[in-house]
Amino acid sequence: MSTVDERTQSVRTAHSASACRAARHTRVQHLVTADEQSLVDLELLLATLPICSTGRVFVEVPDARWVSDLAAPPRMVVTWLDRSARTGDPGTGRSCAAGAALTRAVTAWADEMMCSEDDQTRIDLLGGYLGTADIADHLTDRLGVAPERIHAPERFGLFG
DSSP: OOHHHHHHHHHHHHOOHHHHHSTTOOOOEEEEEEEGGGHHHHHHHHHHSOTTOEEEEEEEESSGGGOOOOOOOTEEEEEEEEGGGSBSSTTSOOBOOTTHHHHHHHHHHHHHHSOSTTOOOEEEEOSOHHHHHHHHHIIIIITOOOGGGEEOOGGGOSOO
16 A cells, blocks of 8 residues: 555544534644655645645745645645755755755754654655655654654655
8 A cells, every 4th residue: 555545544534524623623733745756646645634634735846837736725835845946055056956955944844843742743755765865864863753653655665
């Protein structure tokens, strides 16, 4: 079963429309990443999230032509990261490499938003290998996120 299929099943069993409307309903935030190669998986994942979902979606693309409307739950913020409008590592004069903008944005967001010991953010990393591996390393090594809480393509072999 794919990562997206597994997440779909767990989300569907945990939520219902009436549960989302309940005053005491706990809303777990989501962190979702993608790139131009994983847009279909991203759309599938977003379509399966409950309407009450909160969190951030970061999508890295080669240029602004890739930016489009995504159907995300209303409480989720979608951030498009246009590589052509960004630079590489400071002082190098290079252009932004694939995965670099995503890594910088997500690690900064995670450092600010995932700072409590009881954080239960649901994490789906759908982007390319380089950005995904760097983000996963940051989350596990620097923030102490358990590897089993991070959902990434199995083909990357990050936690196997």
